[in-house]
Amino acid sequence: MEITFKIKRFNELTISELYQMLQLRSEVFVVEQNCVYQDIDDKDEKALHVVGEIKGQIVAYSRLFKPNDYFENASIGRVVVAEKFRANKLGYDLVNEAIAGIQIHFGTQKITISAQLYLKKFYESLGFLQVSETYLEDGIEHIEMLRI
Structure with a gap:
């Protein structure tokens, strides 16, 4: 399966893309992880959005922030892959696309993330x-990670 990535500003997202992106985030972060929290957090408008599509359907997504928007360094957040596509290892493609996006759009390689603890080895394999x-964030164990 071929995935195509695009990086867009909030105002460049189509209504369909916005709907699919929010649906995927809710499906995974709220329903699958059984975590009631405010996903729509007023940060989407300042973020760049990494959208991964297969046959017109968003199956992978993350958002990028320039330095000092969220952390002192640039950051990646809301990293998500639809459950039925995780076996394809799309998470690696998604995070690599996000890292490249930060380098291209923000001119930096230094990235800070707030990662769910169970994904520590995954992020370490990508240089974090x-x-x-x-620490607890929305009732889920997290760690701060850095990539230089």
């Missing part, structure tokens, strides 16, 4: 290092 103790 743990830089904090474990």
Whole structure:
């Protein structure tokens, strides 16, 4: 299966893309992870959106922030792949696309993320290092990670 990635500003997203992106985030972060939290958080308008599509359907997504928007460094957030596509290892493609997007759009390689603890090895394989103790965010264990 061929995935196509696009990076868009909020005002460049189509209504269909916005709907699919919010639906995917809700499907995974709220329903699958059984975590009631405010996903629509007023940060989408300042983010760049990495959208991964297969046959016109958004199956992978993340958002990018320039330095000082979220952390001191540039950051990646809301990293999500639809459950039925996870076996295809699309998460690696998505994060690599996000890293490249930060380098191209923000001119930096230094990236901070707030990662769910169970994904520590995944992010380490992509060059991130743990830089904090474990903390709870929306009832889920997280760690801060840095990629230089």
